[in-house]
Amino acid sequence: MSADTHVVTISRFLVEEERRHPEATGAFTDLLHEIALAAKVIGREVNKAGLVDILGAAGDENVHGETVQKLDVFANNVMYRALDHTGLVACMASEENEGFIPIPDKFPAGDYVVIYDPLDGSSNIDVNVSIGTIFSIHHKISDGERGTLEDCLQPGSKQVAAGYVLYGSSTMLVYTSGTGVHGFTLDPSIGEFLLSHPRMEIPVPPRKVYSINEAYFRRWSRGQQELVRYMKTEGEFGSRYIGSFVADIHRTLLQGGIFMYPSDSVNRDGKLRLMYEAAPMAMVVEQAGGRASDGRRDILDIQPESLHQRVPLFMGSTEFVDLAEEMLAVDD
Numbered sequence: 001m002s003a004d005t006h007v008v009t010i011s012r013f014l015v016e017e018e019r020r021h022p023e024a025t026g027a028f029t030d031l032l033h034e035i036a037l038a039a040k041v042i043g044r045e046v047n048k049a050g051l052v053d054i055l056g057a058a059g060d061e062n063v064h065g066e067t068v069q070k071l072d073v074f075a076n077n078v079m080y081r082a083l084d085h086t087g088l089v090a091c092m093a094s095e096e097n098e099g100f101i102p103i104p105d106k107f108p109a110g111d112y113v114v115i116y117d118p119l120d121g122s123s124n125i126d127v128n129v130s131i132g133t134i135f136s137i138h139h140k141i142s143d144g145e146r147g148t149l150e151d152c153l154q155p156g157s158k159q160v161a162a163g164y165v166l167y168g169s170s171t172m173l174v175y176t177s178g179t180g181v182h183g184f185t186l187d188p189s190i191g192e193f194l195l196s197h198p199r200m201e202i203p204v205p206p207r208k209v210y211s212i213n214e215a216y217f218r219r220w221s222r223g224q225q226e227l228v229r230y231m232k233t234e235g236e237f238g239s240r241y242i243g244s245f246v247a248d249i250h251r252t253l254l255q256g257g258i259f260m261y262p263s264d265s266v267n268r269d270g271k272l273r274l275m276y277e278a279a280p281m282a283m284v285v286e287q288a289g290g291r292a293s294d295g296r297r298d299i300l301d302i303q304p305e306s307l308h309q310r311v312p313l314f315m316g317s318t319e320f321v322d323l324a325e326e327m328l329a330v331d332d
């Protein structure tokens with residue numbers, strides 16, 4: 001039998017997963033299809049960013065005061081347009097939008113809430129470093145017909161599904177809906193995401209790699225400085241830092257290690273945002289057998305207060321996240 005007959009497209013995978021849930025309506029399958037389509041469209045622009053005058057800052061600033069790159073704007077629009085008309089979504093939220101995003105009255109609303117970072121690592125666009133898209137999916141919990149801000153402020157433990165797209169040497173879509181982590185690689189010759197990494201699990205024993213931006217060393221707490229000093233010396237860790245969260249976490253999933261973006265004397269809550277960076281990746285990492293903590297408690301247990309709240313982040317192999325929490329305890 002030729003190799004081709006073994007290909008499992010994301011469509012086939014989603015249908016087979018749906019069959020395992022008799023109560024399923026097919027809405028989740030349709031939702032993941034729309035996200036996969038958005039990923040292909042964003043990936044196409046990312047891969048030709050060097051050719052088209054899409055590089056460089058769009059000039060605007062987003063809610064965080066960061067210069068918005070044209071590709072951020074493009075990716076944000078693609079995610080919104082892929083979902084707004086489907087009748088699957090009650091409301092959305094995005095890193096690039098200050099408030100929650102209602103579904104226009106002209107479209108039907110559905111049961112899902114999708115929160116996303118349309119383009120993560122955008123400071124790397126102009127230097128051709130891997131970037132990504134991160135998505136978090138909840139059920140609507142408010143009583144009304146259409147979604148509200150309340151639907152967007154649920155703890156990570158309530159996520160129905162979460163995942164990311166990595167626009168790297170290949171385009172990969174990785175997601176979990178609570179029964180393991182599944183990785184699909186885009187075959188551009190047929191425009192299909194094919195199952196390439198079934199049931200991704202962080203390897204045990206893990207590679208001893210820590211991933212952090214050491215330029216901020218002088219701003220760290222004593223516990224944080226001691227933790228990294230230990231890793232660099234007796235701990236005999238290696239170091240890898242791409243500066244693109246999706247790429248750093250994808251490596252951590254495949255090889256093991258720990259990614260850290262701690263709080264510091266300037267950024268009291270660190271840099272990464274809970275709703276569309278930390279919480280979705282925490283679901284993926286936990287489903288792959290790892291841990292995700294803010295240094296004291298699980299990321300998935302944090303009850304959000306606002307859409308763009310930041311959170312310190314320690315994510316990866318369980319034993320390394322446990323070590324981080326132990327050594328950070330001196331700061332309490």
Ligand code: AHG
Nearest residue numbers: 117119120121122123213243244245
């Ligand atoms: P975004 O491009 O969505 O704003 O995210 C950028 C984040 C994340 O990708 C990465 O881990 C982090 O910024 C890098 O920050 P530093 O440059 O401070 O290390």
Ligand code: MN
Nearest residue numbers: 117120121277
């Ligand atoms: Mn981001």
Ligand code: MN
Nearest residue numbers: 095117119120
């Ligand atoms: Mn972003």
